[in-house]
Amino acid sequence: MRERSGSATLRLPSRRPTCSIDVITVTPRGQQLAVLFVRAQQARARWELPWKEARGGDTMGSVARGIVRDVTSSDPAWLEQLGAFGEGRRHPSGADLSIAYVALVAQGVAKHLATNASWLCATDVPSLSPRQRGMLEQGLAAIRTRMDHAPVAFRLLPAVFTLGELQQMYELLLGRRLHKASFRRALQASYLVEPTEEWRSEGRGRPAQLFRYAPRKKKGGRRAVRFDLLT
Amino acid sequence: MRERSGSATLRLPSRRPTCSIDVITVTPRGQQLAVLFVRAQQARARWELPWKEARGGDTMGSVARGIVRDVTSSDPAWLEQLGAFGEGRRHPSGADLSIAYVALVAQGVAKHLATNASWLCATDVPSLSPRQRGMLEQGLAAIRTRMDHAPVAFRLLPAVFTLGELQQMYELLLGRRLHKASFRRALQASYLVEPTEEWRSEGRGRPAQLFRYAPRKKKGGRRAVRFDLLT
DNA sequence: TCAATAGTGTCTGTTAGACATTATGGA
DNA sequence: TCCATAATGTCTAACAGACACTATTGA
Helix, strand or coil, rough: CCCCCCCCCCCCCCCHHHHHHHEEEEEEEEEEEEEECCCCCCCCCCCCCCECCCCCCCHHHHHHHHHHHHCCCCCEEEEEEEEEEECCCCCCCCEEEEEEEEECCCCCCCCCCCEEEEEEEEECCCCHHHHHHHHHHHHHHHHHHCHHHHHHHCCCCCCCEHHHHHEEEEEEEECCCHHHHHHHHHHHHCEEEEEEEEEEECCCCCEEEEECCCCCCCCCCCCCCCCCCCC | CCCCCCCCCCCCCCCCCEEEEEEEEEEEECCCCEEEEEEECCCCCCCECEECCCCCCCHCCCCCCHHHHHHHHHCCCCCEEEEECCCCCCCCCCCCCCEEEEEECCCCCCCCCCCCCEEECCCCCCCCCCCHHHHHHHHHHHHHHHHCHHHHHHHCCCEEEEEHHHHHHHHHHHCCCCCHHHHHHHHHHHEEEEEEEECCCCCCCEEEEEECCCCCCCCCCCCCCCCCCCC
16 A cells, blocks of 8 residues: 555655454344344353454455355345444454444344354344444444335235335334335336236235235336325 | 455455545636646646545545635535545556545635635636546546435535526536526425525526525425426 | 124315416527 | 515315224124
């Protein structure tokens, strides 16, 4: 690395920063979101967000994806960088800075969870290091606000699903209730799903028609689905 | 740094990554946005986004703020992290990864621009390294989409301003035209400004009333300003 | 028949955007 | 008087959300 800086005064270098890649891995579990944690074998070990030391060789995204694969033995349905967290030194690794990623994993796909790994409810997370606590908070907020939910929701569902299941997935990701009629209107306008001939009965009540993900553009292009909709 | 990783398989470490802090510094200039670039003294030197090597000692945000101060001799009105960029090795510094920040500087505040620094029009940027090109693209997009424009627009304007000037600032930051009547309706509903007794004439046409930034909450709380408004 | 859930039709208040009109300065 | 710009009033189509109603199953 060139020992220059773009017109900025150069401080005396102390040392190269140490750097970790951390992943906030989230999965739907019933009516809630669960977050993936790991902890060391020893007794009284604290839960941590899974992380790995960053080295010069790999791209950050592939390291993050590898962490998810190693711990859950499944590929994330969605993976996005959250940002770099460096304030304070309080990270399980002691790294100077940490690049955080948010990953979404489909429900039940992670059959072979690593030992010492566990899904914990997002609303009741264990005590973490300050840096990982901030990452987790921002990561859950990013799921609610930053991502485009349409393509993700469908990757978290089976190939066919009821509109009720789809709405529940949206509500889980957005973290708020949606209005049923408005949800279906917006969905119809978005041309994202098409009905199948199948129906599924949950045991009581009227059976629900099954739909599949089939994005099409119609006249005037696909309308944006707003989903501001509140109950 | 502990030589462990959270339940993930550990690759053979190659070396600690080298890391730079880069800043996309943007300022309003007339009807356009201008971006801050620097270049080395030598002949045929390419323009670069200003950057500085990250060391263990400083927080990333203070390094980014220092870069803006050093080059523009003014404080940014807004500074936010864009993310970490590490794909490829093609950065002026040769750093393995770069933490990018986006900064907004008020127009005309930067009186003492560093030598070899220049504001270039955002729509006509020079050839950059692949990594910095990606950063710049995402940075300009983040200004349009990610930030909350209300508090920033006012920090980029003088203490009193016309509603036309305010709308132009919003249009500049959002990168699109707004509908005048809708803009003023939304502004009124937001309780963000209050009129002064002054008027300013631009030479021709009816003089415009001057307003000042005075956020208040009224009954039912401040309504969200949507500014989806298109001409 | 009743409970429970799926799906749909209608109504209303809100509002973005279009458009027109008035207000007020300079040339 | 004419033009340019500011500021404001009115109209309409779109739509979020509420509500009620029908449809279809199991108990």
